[in-house]
Amino acid sequence: MKPARFAYVAPDSIEDVLDALDRFGDEAKVLSGGQSLVPMMNFRLARPEVIVDIGRVGGLDGMSVVNGSLTVGARVIHARLEAPTGAMPDGRTEPLGGVLGSLLPEVARFVGHLPIRARGTFGGSIAHADPAAEWCILARTLDAEMVALRRGGERVIAAADFFETVFTTALEPEELLAAVHLPILGDDWRAGFCEFSRRAGDFAVVAAMTAVRLDPATGAISEARIGVGGVAGVPVRLPAAEATLVGEVPGAEVHAAAAEVAAGEVDPAGDLHGSAAYRRDLVRAMVARALAQGAGAPG
Ligand SMILES: Cc1cc2nc3c(=O)[nH]c(=O)nc-3n(C[C@H](O)[C@H](O)[C@H](O)COP(=O)(O)OP(=O)(O)OC[C@H]3O[C@@H](n4cnc5c(N)ncnc54)[C@H](O)[C@@H]3O)c2cc1C
Structure with a gap:
């Protein structure tokens, strides 16, 4: 099947994405890697009036190590977590070591197939909230924090509060999931x-x-x-x-x-x-x- 008719916008800044989400509210859906949303639209399980494509937006695909957390941008594709790197506080980008550096590749290889991992995104998986999705299990187990942006504001949502039920999260229609903070487990963790x-x-x-x-x-x-x-x-x-x-x-x-x-x-x-x-x-x-x-x- 083909999706129901929809309007398409592709902003090139986070501000414009937030404006679009604010304007269209629950008529809109964010499109990230499209690996869950597009099949759902094709099966007509999702019928958004407006698609807000975030593929052209800069600033959402970084990974950085700050204050004991790895911040994973929402647009980081699954494949990058097979060999995770992080921008360090001194500006250098280094392979992520330690317990989290080993765990992420171990988990990433279970996410779909290579073509899915090359397009689908970490944030898309978290926002989609399939109860069996590997990244959702990781976020809940490690007590991750989700960073949600809206026009004029930001809030941080604990994983325990974020996942509400199947395919449903605490994100409001006008909010964009921008990043997820994952605690870097110290060497005393296994x-x-x-x-x-x-x-x-x-x-x-x-x-x-x-x-x-x-x-x-x-x-x-x-x-x-x-x-x-x-x-x-x-x-x-x-x-x-x-x-x-x-x-x-x-x-x-x-x-x-x-x-x-x-x-x-x-x-x-x-x-x-x-x-x-x-x-x-x-x-x-x-x-x-x-x-x-x-x-x-x-x-
Ligand atoms: C054959 C197949 C097998 C798969 N196997 C697995 C698997 O084993 N494990 C697994 O975890 N996943 C699997 N997936 C799903 C895949 O991981 C998707 O990439 C992921 O679920 C969604 O990421 P995406 O970037 O493709 O998001 P999209 O499909 O673009 O979006 C998914 C949902 O999240 C919302 N969304 C996306 N990004 C944001 C954002 N930044 N802010 C707010 N809302 C947002 C969208 O509006 C939509 O509702 C599979 C998919 C396919 C087609």
Whole structure:
């Protein structure tokens, strides 16, 4: 099918984008990489009156390291996160090292296929808010902050408040997602990501991300984060499973115990990709594997 008729504007500055969004309100949709919006328009699941193409706008595709965060511009394509770099405070651009520098490429390779990763954008994925999207799970697990601009203003939205339900975020129609702040995990963190999809490149049926902080003196976990996608309308954190990890030294038994709690903590619905019980089993397996990966063990 072809999309319903729409008007098209392609501003070349952020100010003009914000003016257009202010003017057209919920009749308008931002077009970024088009890898989700265009198929939805072709299937007539989305029928915007006006498309505001942000592809010509400068200033939205930078990555920089500031105050312990990596700021990822909304127009950064997925492929750039396969080998992330960041502008450092002294102006030099360097490969991003550390835990986040390893985690981003590990996650990026699961986002669709190469042509999708070459066009689709980080911000587009976050704004689209598919509950199984890898970047949404990462944002929720790491407590990312989303920077939303509107004419005459800016606000920062915590990931916990940003994802509201399937394909729905806290962004207002007149707001542009400009960037996302991701905390740079220190060297005392260990992170892992694991997903199950029916075919390589498909959206995950279930995906899990884990991040644990180790006490350098004892090797025990002092802080834990477990985020899961594919089990609810938004990516979720699993606080009961996180709590079982704190105070423990990472290892297969500890991971299995946390994964068991995680499986009991989710309440997925069944669909054509798998029953509720199957998804719960996948949560158990994905959480255990992500924890093992983070600990440097085979999953
Ligand atoms: C075959 C196929 C497989 C895929 N597999 C995966 C996968 O495994 N994992 C995954 O995560 N994704 C997958 N995708 C989706 C892909 O990652 C998209 O790139 C992403 O979901 C949207 O990014 P985009 O830049 O293409 O956004 P667009 O399609 O342009 O926009 C998506 C939505 O976000 C809004 N939007 C975009 N940018 C902004 C902004 N800056 N501010 C406000 N609103 C904005 C748009 O208005 C629209 O509603 C797949 C897509 C296809 C076609």
